[in-house]
Amino acid sequence: MADRPRPSISRRRLLQASALGVPGAWVLSSCARAQPLGAPAPAASTAGGSAAASLPPLTEIPIASPQNPVKWPINPGNEPIASGLEPEMNATLRVYNYPDYVYKRVLKDFQKEYADYNVKVELSTFNDLPEALTKIRSGSVPFDVGFLTYNYMGKLVYGDLIRPLNHDYIPNINDVWEEFQNPFYDQGWQYTVPYTIYTTGIGWRHDLIPEDISARSNPYDVFWDAKYAGAIAVLDDDREVIAMTILRNGGTDVNSADPAVLGQTRDSMLEMLSVSRPRVTITGYTDIPEGTMSLAQCWSGDMITGQYYLPEGVDPALLRYWSPPTGQGVVGNDFLCVLKGGENPVMAHHFLNYMLKSEVSIKNLSFVGYQPPLRSLTPESMVADGYLPANLAGAIVKPEWFQVGYPLLELPVAVEAEYQAIWQQFKSGA
């Protein structure tokens, strides 16, 4: 009789190994910091770091909105830098941004402009803001400048991740639209300067979709039109798709916490899934020009950039963009800020001022397609100077739209979880 094969590990051994695992867990636990860098203490206590003394408990973090503008606190120990300082010599200015969201030539020009200080700009990219925040908090890379979004302001301030600005270094703010010299998300522009502005709307190629979508009584209905099944896409962004569905259903509160509104929105999104089978992507700016997709929910800057992705011989006049011409659609902006973990705060201030220069902003616009909110850049001049063809004039954002448009705001945690559940159900194809 052959011997029974010896088990590679006996049950006794397994138990012994498990027992050894407990100290292992203790080691892992010890290796981890009690709190990640800049992280707050548990919910019941106050925010962490040096902010703990001055910031209110977490439950009181305000949510900024046009109706409830917020002036954020400045923590002791995180005061703005002094005026009149020289930029750091031999600095490596670490800039953190989305991919393809800044013109690299602009960064090189900054190096040239500050050649006396031998500055080197190092660009790192993130795919989404949760990823960016995780990396900023980890402190593994001392990023100096962040290209971030306003619905993360509370997290940035209360996480003690952002540095207040010394306005003396940023005189170019004078060219910025008045709305952004005192934005609702950062009253007194204590921490941020605006970078780009956008609307969310519908982009399409006229030769592939001959219908004039903008002539519909409710253009958003196109996403529920079986005629375009398989040829359309919505943004891979829960807030944008939920907001568009709320607007399509006649609502105006794109940050609604009303369970009835959210229930109706979920049902409409699932209906969209079965009727028009949309793809979910943020690559409309290449897919529409290339003809892979005929129509997509997209940001205004996507269509302006899209003209550079058209196949050879395809006329840019074929591109179309629609967002509510009254401005009563989703509007938004991104901003630039100086991150607290950076090693070159003075140079970072100079960088922010440089990015607000009219000629720099315009050069950057020619690559990223997103409009900076500058007085020197009027809708008329954008068309006249050839930054976009007349058929895309609807993609130009007007200052007054920030009075009537609907920004996507930070949500209370419970409401955010509801939005996420709707999105997960939608993306499950259920």
Add this chain to the structure above:
Amino acid sequence: MPDRTSRFIWPILGLPGMAWIALFFLVPLYVVFCVTFGTVDPIFRSPVPAWNPLEWQFEQVLVVWDRLVGPNNFYLPPVLRTLLYVVVAVVACMIIAFPVAYFTARYAGRHRALILALLVAPFWISYMMRMLAWINLLQPDGLVNSMITLGGIIPLQVNWLSGNPFTVVMGLIYGYVPYMLLPLFAALDRISPSLIEAGRDLGASGFELFRRVILPMSVPGIVAGTLLIALPMMGDYFTSDMLSKSPNTSMIGNLINLSIATPGQSGQAGALLILVLLVLLAPMIWYTRSNAKAEVRS
């Protein structure tokens, strides 16, 4: 003395492998458990792992369980869809790989190494690059449609990239077929030609020979290949993301990926991952036990 040496030499030689498994498999797996059963940072919604098992909480697992079997079980369709895609893709891989592996093992002679290398060569290019290439080929005006329509003569336009389940399954087959091919080749190559000769001498037809000799003897290769491709396919999210981008073809891997990217949902991602792990553990245990039994028999 030699006995004492051999008593220690094998465990010592096995140490690096064991250390590697502990460091790169067991520790990360424990971290997944700690994240799954941990809590969430109240501001940033990032995971706060519970390193001490006594502090583990099960809310996220219950959420996932509810979404699988509860009244609003919207996780179930992607789970069933994944199982269907994987079964179809594995069967198709087997149908494609078996004759190729058989030909290479039996008839390729001295060219077998070259043939194997040529079959595997495209897979030296990264998976992402190959999928990007397929996107170009499958575009409305791409090469595939040109061929189907004979250069536009036949008025037929297939939109392969519009959330088409066929395209996703095709992508899975294309991506994983070499991993089926290699174990099958190894199994078929081990079949002694004299056994096949003996079968023929005893009057077996070609089909009988395949059914009674070749197929039973290639079972270890089939099982190994099936496991080798089914396991990564179950967690695959990239193929659907690249070739479809549609929720209508979402797989479990896409759900896990979405949960990881969503603030406050890392625990759910971990729970889904553990679920996939448990589902896959059963065939793995079965395979290991049947292999051990086969060794005993031989």
